[in-house]
Amino acid sequence: MLYLSTRGHPERRRFSDILLEGLAPDGGLYLPERYPRLEAADLARLRRTYHEQGYAELAFEILRLYIDDIPADDLRALLRRTYTAEVFGTGEIVPLRHLENGLWLEALSNGPTLAFKDMAMQLLGQLFEYELARRGETLNILGATSGDTGSAAEYAMRGKRGIRVFMLSPYGRMSPFQQAQMYSLQDPNIHNLAIEGVFDDCQDIVKAVSADLEFKRRHRIGTVNSINWARLLAQVVYYFAGWIQATGRDDERVSFTVPSGNFGNVCAGHIARMMGLPIGRLVVATNENDVLDEFFRTGVYRVRGSADTYETSSPSMDISKASNFERFVFDLLGRDAEATRRLFAEELARHGRFDLSAHPAFPRAREVFGFASGRSTHAHRLATIRDVWQRHAMLIDPHTADGVKVAREHLQPGVPMIVLETALPAKFAATIVEATGREPDRPAHLVGIESLPKRVRVMPADAAQVKAYIAEVCAAG
Numbered sequence: 001m002l003y004l005s006t007r008g009h010p011e012r013r014r015f016s017d018i019l020l021e022g023l024a025p026d027g028g029l030y031l032p033e034r035y036p037r038l039e040a041a042d043l044a045r046l047r048r049t050y051h052e053q054g055y056a057e058l059a060f061e062i063l064r065l066y067i068d069d070i071p072a073d074d075l076r077a078l079l080r081r082t083y084t085a086e087v088f089g090t091g092e093i094v095p096l097r098h099l100e101n102g103l104w105l106e107a108l109s110n111g112p113t114l115a116f117k118d119m120a121m122q123l124l125g126q127l128f129e130y131e132l133a134r135r136g137e138t139l140n141i142l143g144a145t146s147g148d149t150g151s152a153a154e155y156a157m158r159g160k161r162g163i164r165v166f167m168l169s170p171y172g173r174m175s176p177f178q179q180a181q182m183y184s185l186q187d188p189n190i191h192n193l194a195i196e197g198v199f200d201d202c203q204d205i206v207k208a209v210s211a212d213l214e215f216k217r218r219h220r221i222g223t224v225n226s227i228n229w230a231r232l233l234a235q236v237v238y239y240f241a242g243w244i245q246a247t248g249r250d251d252e253r254v255s256f257t258v259p260s261g262n263f264g265n266v267c268a269g270h271i272a273r274m275m276g277l278p279i280g281r282l283v284v285a286t287n288e289n290d291v292l293d294e295f296f297r298t299g300v301y302r303v304r305g306s307a308d309t310y311e312t313s314s315p316s317m318d319i320s321k322a323s324n325f326e327r328f329v330f331d332l333l334g335r336d337a338e339a340t341r342r343l344f345a346e347e348l349a350r351h352g353r354f355d356l357s358a359h360p361a362f363p364r365a366r367e368v369f370g371f372a373s374g375r376s377t378h379a380h381r382l383a384t385i386r387d388v389w390q391r392h393a394m395l396i397d398p399h400t401a402d403g404v405k406v407a408r409e410h411l412q413p414g415v416p417m418i419v420l421e422t423a424l425p426a427k428f429a430a431t432i433v434e435a436t437g438r439e440p441d442r443p444a445h446l447v448g449i450e451s452l453p454k455r456v457r458v459m460p461a462d463a464a465q466v467k468a469y470i471a472e473v474c475a476a477g
């Protein structure tokens with residue numbers, strides 16, 4: 001399998017080449033040249049694999065369709081090390097829970113940092129360590145986080161050979177629980193830099209450091225952001241596992257509702273559907289930051305400035321620009337790379353928006369690709385959390401609540417609707433208390449983490465000082 005750029009760069013790359021990279025050289029995103037197509041017999045085989053051999057083996061059967069430059073035995077071993085009951089809390093890894101008529105929750109948040117990002121990031125940790133060892137190289141991962149991504153990356157990379165993580169976070173601006181989760185890590189290869197500023201300052205520093213190509217090359221700086229193809233691929237697997245658990249026959253369809261920000265999670269659903277998984281609808285649920293809902297309703301994709309990006313109580317969906325969206329638009333336009341390049345590199349760059357409302361392909365988003373969308377607000381979130389608690393004695397986190405709110409508006413008789421649970425309520429306790437008057441339970445091993453010793457360096461918002469710190473750590477070996 002070879003990978004191409006959504007903007008038409010002529011070069012084709014192997015999986016292990018794009019694994020350690022971000023954007024394609026022309027600024028596009030990597031996608032496989034084609035989606036492997038599964039027939040009914042393949043789906044039946046995958047169902048048996050999951051039931052008889054478990055999630056890791058299901059993941060192997062799917063990933064090997066996309067990865068042919070890692071020996072099969074090595075890939076299988078990596079996946080078996082990744083998807084274990086010890087790391088994800090249950091042998092099923094992503095158990096399905098019934099909520100109410102036709103509506104299911106798929107648990108994706110029982111990994112080390114209590115959010116679905118662990119599903120992909122844990123695998124990325126294994127893949128990076130493997131590939132770097134194979135090449136005899138090392139990598140310094142530099143990132144900025146406002147919460148979920150940074151902690152997932154740190155827990156995935158801690159103790160991994162050949163990898164250091166330098167994670168910038170806004171000093172004092174994450175919840176005490178999130179700070180404790182990251183800053184309590186004592187692994188020598190994890191470096192928490194708390195920046196005296198806001199998240200945008202952290203991101204600006206990462207950009208400034210990455211723009212210094214000489215520094216970037218000399219210190220082998222890399223990233224683990226949401227456009228990474230391997231992260232997307234890891235997420236494809238749980239759409240299959242959800243379908244298998246919600247259905248008994250191979251011709252039965254399910255729909256998914258996905259709490260969305262960067263379009264990463266739901267993009268994996270799109271890929272699963274393109275492979276032939278019987279998915280009816282893919283419902284994109286946004287919060288007040290409704291860039292994606294606006295597109296699927298109107299055909300207008302309008303990026304917001306930071307002043308128009310709201311801080312909400314589902315903060316992991318507070319985005320102004322959906323970084324994986326270009327992948328879907330490429331498919332929507334019949335894989336026309338030149339048209340995709342014009343939209344993203346020209347129209348969007350120049351006007352901050354593009355308009356496909358009159359484009360003949362736009363109706364295909366719904367009719368051919370199955371997309372639908374909806375939006376949820378703080379009031380909806382609170383009402384949904386309270387309602388699910390009162391009626392089902394189940395606590396759901398604010399992002400999942402956005403999903404449940406929108407899913408209830410898109411139910412179709414006879415088609416199970418699966419909402420992806422993207423975080424555990426313990427991670428967002430303040431909103432849970434506001435909705436229900438009750439503190440969410442925490443997994444036992446996380447009780448009291450706020451009082452653990454912290455390992456963090458506080459620094460002014462200054463790229464030069466961050467660079468000096470990285471150089472010093474690298475020089476120390």
Ligand SMILES: *Cc1c(COP(=O)(O)O)cnc(C)c1O
Nearest residue numbers: 148260261262263264265316422
């Ligand atoms: C990252 C995240 C999302 C959004 O996922 P995308 O892939 O960016 O669309 C939703 N909920 C939670 C809890 C997250 O951490």
